[in-house]
């Protein structure tokens with residue numbers, strides 16, 4: 001019989017609330033014969049304050065035993081900026097080699113967008129997750145003086161670029177429109193830019209059916225608000241991906257519905273799924289947070305584990321629910337989760 | 347008697363067309379007693395193909411003699427990506443220490459925006475122009491092999507950050523709303539991020555009237571489309587500034603009306619003014635290009651040289667013209683230039 005052994009990391013702020021709903025919908029979606037085991041891990045600000053550690057090697061060993069990880073949100077104003085980001089979120093992405101950071105953007109019917117007109121938005125960003133300016137490479141000299149110099153080194157390898165570019169081409173090939181855009185800034189960041197561009201062009205030869213284009217990251221932000229329908233699959237560097245996926249989330253319904261997967265395609269390490277939004281401490285504990293992005297992250301998780309039909313059922317349930325939200329009264333976190341679970345089970 | 351000794355660089359593509367209109371409006375705006383001398387320089391793709399050089403030391407010596415520089419656009423598909431950008435545009439910004447890259451965003455009445463509703467947009471981005479990931483620092487090993495490694499080094503100095511942060515605070519202090527946002531990614535790029543944040547907070551103490559906020563660059567892209575009225579003055583790093591000013595241009599009327607100044611505040615070197623748009627080779631030579639961004643860049647140029655009243659007259663003329671464009675027939679490059687010149691003179 002089949003089973004899913006899931007690590008659950010509620011985290012900080014609204015993390016606990018949205019993860020509860022995500023799990024509710026996950027249970028409703030799973031076939032009877034699939035045994036779901038979950039283990040909750042207490043990471044985030046509380047743990048950091050209590051122990052001074054965000055994520056230890058022993059933690060990584062424990063997490064490594066699971067089939068996948070569901071994360072709510074990490075981050076709290078009581079912890080200095082960068083500590084949990086570098087010490088937990090990025091540490092986990094790097095330790096588990098989550099080099100495919102998958103972020104779909106789909107403007108669903110009934111969902112408000114800040115854009116005028118009724119743009120059709122349905123694309124997916126494949127963001128590199130283990131290289132670029134995110135490696136922590138760099139340093140500071142003469143800190144705090146008038147002569148301080150701080151550097152940040154973006155590290156890009158043919159190995160790292162090629163594997164994520166290949167993943168993106170395979171995804172583009174599998175979609176009806178078969179389009180792939182490389183986003184970089186190769187006219188200024190010429191060392192990394194040439195590596196990305198050359199690898200991209202080389203792999204493109206193996207995918208003659210995929211229509212490709214190159215776009216500078218600055219121009220891409222323009223197209224994302226003026227012609228978002230232009231995009232199908234996007235592949236890009238870690239930092240550019242961070243920036244454009246927030247913009248993509250904003251135009252396609254907001255971070256309340258933006259899901260993401262930090263994927264290790266080989267399966268050597270468990271992949272991690274999380275909403276794009278943060279811990280929103282201002283509304284934490286009030287039952288106000290929208291769990292939809294977490295529920296959609298659960299769909300990505302199921303698809304990753306091979307439960308395609310169940311993933312699609314969750315996505316359909318979310319679509320149907322969003323259409324009804326337009327007229328209905330405002331609902332709280334658990335009401336939305338309940339409604340989605342009912343639809344998914346039904 | 348007063349005089350302006352202007353270097354004019356039409357450049358590639360639509361550059362010549364828009365610069366012609368910019369100069370037309372400049373002449374119309376200047377008081378009788380101001381003598382305008384212009385010298386045209388032939389830089390760009392043609393020059394590069396003919397000589398193999400984009401910008402020589404002798405060119406820099408010649409340009410240095412002028413009070414200011416007006417540039418149309420540089421860039422052509424016949425030149426590999428990066429060659430003219432690094433060899434001309436960035437070389438000039440670095441050689442003339444254009445550390446304040448000024449990019450105002452104002453949504454003028456009558457101008458279309460991709461955003462729904464009628465957002466009030468009126469802010470200015472102060473982008474650092476001589477540091478960050480733009481220094482060309484970095485390199486490649488094992489080029490073209492499976493083991494290639496390419497690095498890009500972002501270099502940030504207390505000297506460079508402090509001077510641009512001071513410039514931004516002074517601008518915020520001089521505006522009615524007195525708000526300044528620092529945009530960075532200090533939770534991931536912690537070395538550079540801490541330098542920027544510390545310098546920003548230190549200088550803030552000298553400006554108690556200025557309301558400050560910090561925002562990650564990814565979050566900033568969300569606010570730019572959901573709450574653009576939130577911004578007054580923004581100060582940011584070279585690369586983040588490149589990205590968010592294209593987005594800012596897109597939401598505030600498009601790059602047809604986005605002006606910029608590459609400013610050397612001390613006056614040791616001439617400052618350069620240019621539209622944010624590129625050379626648009628697809629519409630070059632057809633009299634179709636919108637010269638408005640160049641005309642608004644001329645206004646920035648005049649303001650920089652101390653001609654505040656004349657700068658304001660140009661901006662008023664553009665505002666009045668844009669309102670009328672809504673209903674009027676489509677006009678060509680020189681018709682728009684003529685109309686603006688008439689308004690400015692009248």
Ligand SMILES: CC(C)[C@H](C(=O)O)[C@@H](O)C(=O)O
Nearest residue numbers: 085086089090242533534564
């Ligand atoms: C919190 C931060 C480290 C993270 C990132 O920059 O990747 C976040 O912005 C994201 O996009 O997942």
Ligand SMILES: CC(C)[C@H](C(=O)O)[C@@H](O)C(=O)O
Nearest residue numbers: 187188218431432435436588
């Ligand atoms: C052409 C390029 C070098 C330039 C930049 O990146 O600064 C452009 O995008 C700009 O914003 O002026």
